Amino acid sequence: MASKIKTGETYSARKFRNAYDRHCLPVLVSAGCLVQVETPRGKPRRWEVVGPMPGPDAYLDARRAHYSETLTSLIDDGYSEAEAVRDELQEWYDGMPENLQQGDLASTLEESASTLDNMTCEQPEIPEGLDADTLTAEFFPSKGVSRSDRLADARSRLETAEAVLQEWLLDPKNGDEDLRGEVEEVIQTLSDGSRELEDVECPSMFG
Numbered sequence: 250m251a252s253k254i255k256t257g258e259t260y261s262a263r264k265f266r267n268a269y270d271r272h273c274l275p276v277l278v279s280a281g282c283l284v285q286v287e288t289p290r291g292k293p294r295r296w297e298v299v300g301p302m303p304g305p306d307a308y309l310d311a312r313r314a315h316y317s318e319t320l321t322s323l324i325d326d327g328y329s330e331a332e333a334v335r336d337e338l339q340e341w342y343d344g345m346p347e348n349l350q351q352g353d354l355a356s357t358l359e360e361s362a363s364t365l366d367n368m369t370c371e372q373p374e375i376p377e378g379l380d381a382d383t384l385t386a387e388f389f390p391s392k393g394v395s396r397s398d399r400l401a402d403a404r405s406r407l408e409t410a411e412a413v414l415q416e417w418l419l420d421p422k423n424g425d426e427d428l429r430g431e432v433e434e435v436i437q438t439l440s441d442g443s444r445e446l447e448d449v450e451c452p453s454m455f456g
Contacts, residue, residue, distance in 0.1 A: 331368060335365035388409050
């Protein structure tokens with residue numbers, strides 16, 4: 250399909266996604282293959298092909314490079330997003346009139362903020378013997394902006410970090426017994442955190 254995309258022509262997003270995958274547009278723009286062109290208001294967005302389109306292997310390499318995140322960033326960003334939502338829910342609860350702080354909404358806000366507070370306080374320390382910045386994985390961020398979407402994104406980050414560490418453990422040559430034990434503890438903490446995030450209810454104000 251990519252062979253049918255011609256330099257100098259403009260196409261909709263569907264054309265590129267059919268040729269590659271749903272994550273391709275940022276990758277192809279970053280690689281200098283595409284530029285977005287102006288379109289009339291209300292019309293579908295279009296991109297002009299300004300460079301040679303990559304083949305399947307080259308595209309996968311470019312996608313990995315574009316979406317690659319380190320173990321450190323996966324964990325830090327996941328917990329940071331959970332903290333941000335916690336603060337928003339707590340601020341919402343604190344700003345409610347006193348006569349409303351006994352209702353169902355207030356109860357949900359207080360419980361969710363408390364769950365997130367407990368969860369974020371348990372952010373694991375990366376073991377000193379683990380070079381976390383060399384452990385990477387592809388991560389595709391959510392485009393959602395609601396609180397529920399953001400918590401789902403945070404959960405996905407922790408699950409991806411957990412998978413990275415599980416893969417590290419698969420190689421028996423990685424680390425001594427003590428380090429491997431520490432890594433297993435981090436995996437358990439990440440797993441517990443993911444489950445807690447899944448149980449958090451975000452009342453609908455904006456989501």
